[in-house]
Amino acid sequence: MTATPTPLERHEQEIPRFPMPRAAQCPFDPPPALREQQRQAPLTRVRLWDGSTPWLVTRYAEQRALLADPRVSADISRPGYPASAPSSGKNSVGFILMDDPEHARLRRMVTAPFAVRRVETLRPAVQKIVDDQIDTMLAGPRPADLVQRFALPVPSLVICELLGVPYDDHAFFQANSGTIVNREVSEPERTAALAALTRYLDDLLGDKLARPTDDLLSGLAARVTRGELSRPEAARMGVLLLIAGHETTANMIALGTLALLRHPDQLARLREARDPRVIAGAVEELLRYLHITHNGRRRTALEDIEIAGYRIRAGEGLILANDIANRDPRAFPDDPDRLDIRRDARHHVAFGFGVHQCLGQPLARLELQIVYGTLYRRVPTLRLATDLDAIAFKHDASVYGVHELPVTW
Amino acid sequence: MNVYLDQDKCVASGQCVLAAPGIFDQREEDGIAVLLDPAPPAGRARDLHDAEDLCPALAIRVDDAQGTPATGDRPA
Numbered sequence: 001m002t003a004t005p006t007p008l009e010r011h012e013q014e015i016p017r018f019p020m021p022r023a024a025q026c027p028f029d030p031p032p033a034l035r036e037q038q039r040q041a042p043l044t045r046v047r048l049w050d051g052s053t054p055w056l057v058t059r060y061a062e063q064r065a066l067l068a069d070p071r072v073s074a075d076i077s078r079p080g081y082p083a084s085a086p087s088s089g090k091n092s093v094g095f096i097l098m099d100d101p102e103h104a105r106l107r108r109m110v111t112a113p114f115a116v117r118r119v120e121t122l123r124p125a126v127q128k129i130v131d132d133q134i135d136t137m138l139a140g141p142r143p144a145d146l147v148q149r150f151a152l153p154v155p156s157l158v159i160c161e162l163l164g165v166p167y168d169d170h171a172f173f174q175a176n177s178g179t180i181v182n183r184e185v186s187e188p189e190r191t192a193a194l195a196a197l198t199r200y201l202d203d204l205l206g207d208k209l210a211r212p213t214d215d216l217l218s219g220l221a222a223r224v225t226r227g228e229l230s231r232p233e234a235a236r237m238g239v240l241l242l243i244a245g246h247e248t249t250a251n252m253i254a255l256g257t258l259a260l261l262r263h264p265d266q267l268a269r270l271r272e273a274r275d276p277r278v279i280a281g282a283v284e285e286l287l288r289y290l291h292i293t294h295n296g297r298r299r300t301a302l303e304d305i306e307i308a309g310y311r312i313r314a315g316e317g318l319i320l321a322n323d324i325a326n327r328d329p330r331a332f333p334d335d336p337d338r339l340d341i342r343r344d345a346r347h348h349v350a351f352g353f354g355v356h357q358c359l360g361q362p363l364a365r366l367e368l369q370i371v372y373g374t375l376y377r378r379v380p381t382l383r384l385a386t387d388l389d390a391i392a393f394k395h396d397a398s399v400y401g402v403h404e405l406p407v408t409w
Numbered sequence: 410m411n412v413y414l415d416q417d418k419c420v421a422s423g424q425c426v427l428a429a430p431g432i433f434d435q436r437e438e439d440g441i442a443v444l445l446d447p448a449p450p451a452g453r454a455r456d457l458h459d460a461e462d463l464c465p466a467l468a469i470r471v472d473d474a475q476g477t478p479a480t481g482d483r484p485a
Contacts, residue, residue, distance in 0.1 A: 068467050104420075111421035111440035118440075346428075347463060355420045357465035362423050 018046035054317030060331035067354035082317030143385030159245030164215025201238035251401030282341035288348035
């Protein structure tokens with residue numbers, strides 16, 4: 001026997017679940033349901049795994065306004081925070097999930113190495129890493145998995161050099177990072193992976209305290225010695241930078257290559273470009289179009305906030321879905337669902353917005369400019385070695401991409 | 410044109426340096442933005458408005474008016 005639902009129950013049932021699935025044949029596009037939410041209203045409600053119903057913010061202008069609003073908290077330990085998994089609050093990996101002034105204190109300790117001009121001095125070293133990895137791949141068997149042979153090694157080598165982490169340990173840290181960003185692993189597995197990486201970084205800090213070298217971890221060790229930073233804080237920061245430094249860029253390299261192979265006109269235009277500004281523009285457009293962080297930025301309102309005719313109450317959760325904001329026709333009026341490397345896409349929110357905007361973005365830009373500007377020129381016959389249907393996408397990860405990308409040339 | 414930068418708000422994203430090189434730079438010790446030219450020529454208007462729009466911390470404000478800044482609740 002079924003009772004007729006009351007209006008309230010019916011309303012409750014209509015609230016869509018989040019996250020939402022992508023369409024099977026559109027691996028580069030945000031979920032169709034997100035598009036529908038964006039069309040309906042600037043703010044809607046979604047239901048999470050725990051039954052909570054935070055606000056979903058899908059439009060570009062409202063998203064930027066809220067991400068830059070000091071009345072909006074990124075503190076994962078706050079009641080009402082829309083957590084992506086059970087007890088993920090215990091797994092905070094440092095300042096990205098904290099508020100000012102504590103967030104600013106910690107962030108400012110690692111901003112200097114990521115300043116635009118400092119990062120630019122790494123260009124020759126990154127170019128050499130990219131060239132060496134291409135040489136190695138070309139000397140190896142065909143077809144090759146671009147993820148394992150190129151997309152993952154390049155940013156791993158770069159962040160290892162910057163931090164002072166031995167690249168020989170890459171199998172260990174790549175596996176643990178993969179577990180931490182996988183949104184379907186069990187909580188004990190994630191906790192164990194985070195603990196293993198934290199122990200590893202703590203050991204490295206011990207080495208740097210004893211024998212400092214010219215790298216970012218030695219800089220953090222010096223701050224520990226001076227009493228500016230506790231050793232656990234320094235280790236957590238190292239974990240954060242190591243994960244963020246290779247997972248994201250690796251996925252942009254592999255997914256970006258797949259997107260370009262599926263858009264041969266855009267690939268040809270990129271390959272033939274002689275002006276570095278064209279390549280830089282292509283990087284921004286691929287960041288906008290692909291948007292690999294597809295989990296939504298999570299926040300909590302500290303006070304009542306009026307926006308776009310809605311009132312967000314203090315304590316309510318917010319999910320700011322950057323992937324769909326980057327396809328908002330109000331912000332990208334010329335067919336936002338089309339990949340067009342000539343578009344001025346610099347105002348995308350792929351790196352977020354507000355005080356938490358990605359710290360490593362100058363490094364990510366540098367790496368992607370060199371990769372996209374080198375790989376397709378040096379390997380002009382690069383092509384997929386499988387059907388699109390056979391490619392496994394990372395629907396299960398907080399950083400979207402492909403698990404493998406079989407290519408040949 | 411008059412440009413205002415609030416270094417206390419700055420989060421060292423470097424967007425201003427990319428958008429308007431020569432007008433903004435970053436401090437060596439912590440990457441916080443530095444305003445090199447608070448009254449740049451009108452020819453840089455596009456770059457400056459890009460810098461204002463791209464700054465994630467809303468730390469930059471650009472005033473197109475010539476001469477001294479208007480009084481009132483302007484940021485420092």
